[in-house]
Amino acid sequence: MFNFPEQLIYKISDFIDIGVDWVLSNMRGIFDFIRLIILNIFDGTEFLLSAIPWWAYLIILFVAGWRLYSIKTGISLTLMLFAIGMFGLWDMMIYTLVIVVISVVVSILIGLPIGILMAKSKRLEKILKPILDGMQTMPSFVYLIPAVMLFGIGKVPAVFATTIYAIAPLIRLTYLGITNVNKEVVEAGLSFGSTPMQMLVKIELPQAVSTIMTGVNQTTMMAMAMVVIASMIGADGIGGEVLIAIRRLEVGRGIQAGLAIVFLAIILDRVMQGVVKKFERSV
Amino acid sequence: MASIQINHLSKIFGQPKAVEKAVQMLKENKDPKEIGLETNTTIALNDVSFTIEDQELFVIVGLSGSGKSTLIRCLNLLNQPTLGEILIDGQEITQLKKQELREYRRKRVSMVFQHFGLLSHRSIVKNVEYGLEIQGVDKETRTQKAYETIEIVGLKGWETKKPHQLSGGMKQRVGLARAIVTEPEILLMDEPYSALDPLIRREMQNELLTLEDYINRTIVFITHDMNEAFKMGDRIALMKDGKIVQIGTPQEFFSKPADDYVIDFIADVDKTQIFKARNILRKDQLLVRLNEPRQDILEKMDEAKVDVCYVVDDKNGYLGQLNRDKIAKSRMKTVEKFVVHIEPILRNTYLKDLWNRFENYDENLPVVDSKGKFRGVLSKDDMISVLAS
Numbered sequence: 001m002f003n004f005p006e007q008l009i010y011k012i013s014d015f016i017d018i019g020v021d022w023v024l025s026n027m028r029g030i031f032d033f034i035r036l037i038i039l040n041i042f043d044g045t046e047f048l049l050s051a052i053p054w055w056a057y058l059i060i061l062f063v064a065g066w067r068l069y070s071i072k073t074g075i076s077l078t079l080m081l082f083a084i085g086m087f088g089l090w091d092m093m094i095y096t097l098v099i100v101v102i103s104v105v106v107s108i109l110i111g112l113p114i115g116i117l118m119a120k121s122k123r124l125e126k127i128l129k130p131i132l133d134g135m136q137t138m139p140s141f142v143y144l145i146p147a148v149m150l151f152g153i154g155k156v157p158a159v160f161a162t163t164i165y166a167i168a169p170l171i172r173l174t175y176l177g178i179t180n181v182n183k184e185v186v187e188a189g190l191s192f193g194s195t196p197m198q199m200l201v202k203i204e205l206p207q208a209v210s211t212i213m214t215g216v217n218q219t220t221m222m223a224m225a226m227v228v229i230a231s232m233i234g235a236d237g238i239g240g241e242v243l244i245a246i247r248r249l250e251v252g253r254g255i256q257a258g259l260a261i262v263f264l265a266i267i268l269d270r271v272m273q274g275v276v277k278k279f280e281r282s283v
Numbered sequence: 284m285a286s287i288q289i290n291h292l293s294k295i296f297g298q299p300k301a302v303e304k305a306v307q308m309l310k311e312n313k314d315p316k317e318i319g320l321e322t323n324t325t326i327a328l329n330d331v332s333f334t335i336e337d338q339e340l341f342v343i344v345g346l347s348g349s350g351k352s353t354l355i356r357c358l359n360l361l362n363q364p365t366l367g368e369i370l371i372d373g374q375e376i377t378q379l380k381k382q383e384l385r386e387y388r389r390k391r392v393s394m395v396f397q398h399f400g401l402l403s404h405r406s407i408v409k410n411v412e413y414g415l416e417i418q419g420v421d422k423e424t425r426t427q428k429a430y431e432t433i434e435i436v437g438l439k440g441w442e443t444k445k446p447h448q449l450s451g452g453m454k455q456r457v458g459l460a461r462a463i464v465t466e467p468e469i470l471l472m473d474e475p476y477s478a479l480d481p482l483i484r485r486e487m488q489n490e491l492l493t494l495e496d497y498i499n500r501t502i503v504f505i506t507h508d509m510n511e512a513f514k515m516g517d518r519i520a521l522m523k524d525g526k527i528v529q530i531g532t533p534q535e536f537f538s539k540p541a542d543d544y545v546i547d548f549i550a551d552v553d554k555t556q557i558f559k560a561r562n563i564l565r566k567d568q569l570l571v572r573l574n575e576p577r578q579d580i581l582e583k584m585d586e587a588k589v590d591v592c593y594v595v596d597d598k599n600g601y602l603g604q605l606n607r608d609k610i611a612k613s614r615m616k617t618v619e620k621f622v623v624h625i626e627p628i629l630r631n632t633y634l635k636d637l638w639n640r641f642e643n644y645d646e647n648l649p650v651v652d653s654k655g656k657f658r659g660v661l662s663k664d665d666m667i668s669v670l671a672s
Contacts, residue, residue, distance in 0.1 A: 184396045184399070184400035185403075187356075188401075189402075192413060193414075193417065195417070202413075207403070
C-alpha cells in the first residue's frame, strides 16, 4: 500500500550499460588515441613543472603576492608553500598541480568557445543551461565511473574526470560576462558597423575579461576539489596520500596531507583573485 | 549631403507572432493602447512621417516613452522598423543587406549615446579611433585623425587616459569625437547631455552649435527638455505616444501651437533664453560676386525685385552689401566702390543681445555663422514680433 508498486519499476541503468558497452567496443580506437594524447601532455607538463627548482617557486610566489597584494601576503603565501615542502609532499604537490593545470587549460580551450556560443545563440542557451545545472549538482564521484570505463585506471581518467567536473563555471561565467556587457557599449559597437567578429574580439571579450577570469578561478578551485577524489581511480599526488591515510587510519598523515591541499588551494585562489582584481581595475 | 525622409514608420516590440497580430489590428484602426494590452506588444512608433533637410539641426523632443529613442535607433537600424521606409538621399535603408548596412553605419551615420557608451578597456584615443579601426584604416592615419578630433572637442592632453579618469562632460566630448572622426553625413545624438549637470550642459550645447558650423552635418538630436530643444533646433518634432504632435520651427510652436498638449509643453519655456538670430533669419537673398559687372548685377536685382543684394566670396563668405539706388546712378563697369560692409551678426547670438544693434538702425542686418559664411538677414520687424508675441 505504501511501497512503490513493483510493476512500475523500470531501471534505466541497464540501457546506459548497453550504451557504454557499445561505445567501448566500437570506439576503442578513438579513446586509446585520446588517452595517448593526454598521457603525452601530462608527461610534458610534469617535466616542465619539475624542471623549475623548488626555491624558484618560492621566489615567484613571494613576488606575485607582494605585487598583487602586500609584502605580508607575499610572506604568508610563501610560508604555506614552504610548509608543503617541509611535510615532504613537494613532488606530490607538483603531480597534483599538473592535473589541475591541464584540466584548467583544457577547460578554457573548450569552455570559452562554448560560453561564447551560448551567449550568441538562444537555442544553445536553452539546451546548455539545464545541462550545466545538472553538471554542478551531480555528485563528483559519478564522473569517476565513465572516466574509468573509457580510460581505465591512472592519471588519464583523473585528468578527464577533473576537467568535466571543473568546466561548468567557466562556461557559465563566460556566457554571463558576454551577455552582461553594457547595452549602450554594444549599441555603440554596432552603430559604427562592427562585424560580429570585431564585436567579439574588440568589445565583448575585453569587457567580459574580469568575469571570465573569475570563472577561471572557480574552475581551478573545482579542479582542486576533484583532483583529491580522483585519487580513488589511481591518480597519485596529495590526494593519493590522503587515500592511503584513510585506509591505514593514520590520522596525523591524513591531516598533514589535508593541510597541504588547503594551502595549495589558498595559494592558487589568492594569486588568481589578485590577477582578476588587476583586470577589474584596468577596465 | 544627406536628407532623411521617413515614410509611415512604425515600430512594434514583442514576440514575432504577437507583432504580426498587432500590425493587423493597427490596419483595422483599433486603439493602439488596446492593441498593446491585447497582444502583449509595445507600439513604440505609430505611423510617423516627416523629412529632415540636409545639414539641418533637427530636434526630436518628448517625454520618456514617447518613442523618440526608438525613432532615432531606426535611423541607423539598431531598431529594425516593423513598417514603413526610411530614405537617405532617396535611398531606402530598411531593406539593406548585412554588408550594405555595415557600410552605411561605417561611412554615413554615427551616434552619440546618453551614457556615453565608451569602451572602458581602451584609452581615449583608442576609443576615438574605433570607427576607423574597424574600417581597416592604417594605424598611423587613424591615430593622427583621432588626435586632431580630440583637439577639436577640447580634450587635448587627455589622449592616453582611460574613460574612468574623465568627468561626465569630458566623457561626452569623447563620445562626440568618436562620432565625428569617421566624417559621417548624419550625426545621431540620443539625449547626449541629459546625464550632465546644468552648467556643463549649457557649455556643451553652445559648443555643439559652434562646431556645427564647421562640420556641415545633418544632426538629429533627441532630448526630453523643451528648453534644450528650442535652443538647439532649426526645426523641432514633438512626440507623444509614438506619434508626432507638432513639427516646425521654434517660432511656429509659439505662434500656432497644434493643441493643448503643445501649449502645456511650452508653458515653461523662456523665449528670450532660446531665440537666436538663426531661428528667425530670412533666407533666399540675392547673392552676387565682387567681380560681376555692374550691369549684370542691376539686371539680377530687377529680376528679383530687390533693392539690396549681398556680396560674397567663392565660399559664400560675407563681404558686404549693395544698394540699388547707388549703383544705378554710377557709370562704372564694376561695383567695388559701392560695397558697404555692415558688421554682421553671428547666427547663434540670442535676440535679447541684439536690441542695441537695432537702436538707431531700421534696415536688415546680415547674419553669418562662425566661419563667416553668409546665412541670411535679420529684420527688426521679425524680431519685435517674435519677442512680443
